[in-house]
Amino acid sequence: MYKQGSSVQEMSDTFKKELFQSMDKHIPAKEIRSKNSLPWITHKIRKMFKKKSRLYQQAKRTKNWSNYRHFQKEIKSQIRKAEWSYINDTILKGLESNNTKPFWKYIKSRKNDNIGVAPLKNKGKLISDSKGKAEILIQQFKSVFTIDKSTTIPDTTKHIEETIPNLIITEKGLEKLLKDID
Secondary structure, three states: OOOOOHHHHHHHHHHHHHHHOOOHHHOOOOOOOOOOOOOOOOHHHHEEEHHEEEHHHHHHOOOHHHHHHHHHHHHHHHHHHHHHHHHHHHHHHHOOOOOOOOHHHHHHHHHHOOOOOOOEEOOOOOOOOOHHHHHHHHHHHHHHHHOOOOOOOOOOOOOOOOOOOOOOOOOHHHHHHHOOOO
């Protein structure tokens, strides 16, 4: 692993290579869907996504887009149906059991719009372009936050050149560290 007289870059590369090999060998990996995945996307719809991807690749090769476009419309329709079915079932089940939480949760999820920074007024004039809004916000922050002159900022121009001692990595030590990972 370690060769006498190796440069820091070579040792770093060796360390990284050995670490990644050990991680691949000893750490189990499993792909987990994100928590934000849409609940109405079923296994059937996922299969349709894969088929759509295959049709897209085929259409790129053959320059015949009709099958892809037809299937694209079909999958959109299926997704809309699945979404509305899920929403109706969830809300109706909640309302039948006298639980309004699913209904209000759905309403709240539909209300969340992110439009960015709203137009700002500066000296009675409404500014809506990005650059103008950024300048107004900068001026506001400058007026609110001041530089404290009592604190001294450390000098960052000095560079200390020290040599790094040789790094010794043993398989036993690496194995112990990997076993201690929670």
